[in-house]
Structure formats: structure tokens, C-alpha cells
Amino acid sequence: MKELQEVPFWLWILVAAVLMVQGTLLFRDAQRRGKGRMAWFWGIWGITGAPTPAVCYLLLVVLPDRRKRNTGRQR
Numbered sequence: 001m002k003e004l005q006e007v008p009f010w011l012w013i014l015v016a017a018v019l020m021v022q023g024t025l026l027f028r029d030a031q032r033r034g035k036g037r038m039a040w041f042w043g044i045w046g047i048t049g050a051p052t053p054a055v056c057y058l059l060l061v062v063l064p065d066r067r068k069r070n071t072g073r074q075r
Helices: 011-033 038-046 052-074
Strands: none
Touching: 011 038, 011 052, 038 052
16 A cells, blocks of 8 residues: 655645635625625635635625626516
8 A cells, every 4th residue: 555645735735825816806706796795605615625615705796696687677
């Protein structure tokens, strides 16, 4: 059985940076969309893993919001 290699320090820094950027972007976009306290949920969930929170945010917040705007324009 092969011995597990240690994860390089630069990879830990990269993962932490990606998670922080994702959480920050989700939080700020949710605030901009007027989600109130849910912005905190999206931001905190965004720093816990990638890319699941971003995909769920896209499917549950961004796309329905875009559909609402498009149906409002057609009337």
C-alpha cells in the first residue's frame, strides 16, 4: 500500500483563498439581491466547501430571480 503524501502548503493556501472568495462573493451578491439574513447563510456555507454552495446559489437564487425579471419585462 502506498504511503499518503503530505499536502503542500501552497495547496492549503489556494483552497483557503478559493473558499474565502466564494463565500465573500455569495454573501455580497445575496446582500445586493436583498436576501437579508439569508446572505449570512450563503456566505458561511460558501466558505465550507466548493463548488456545491455556488451551484445551489445559482439554482435557488440567481436563476429564479432572473426568471422573475424576464417575466416582468414581457408584460
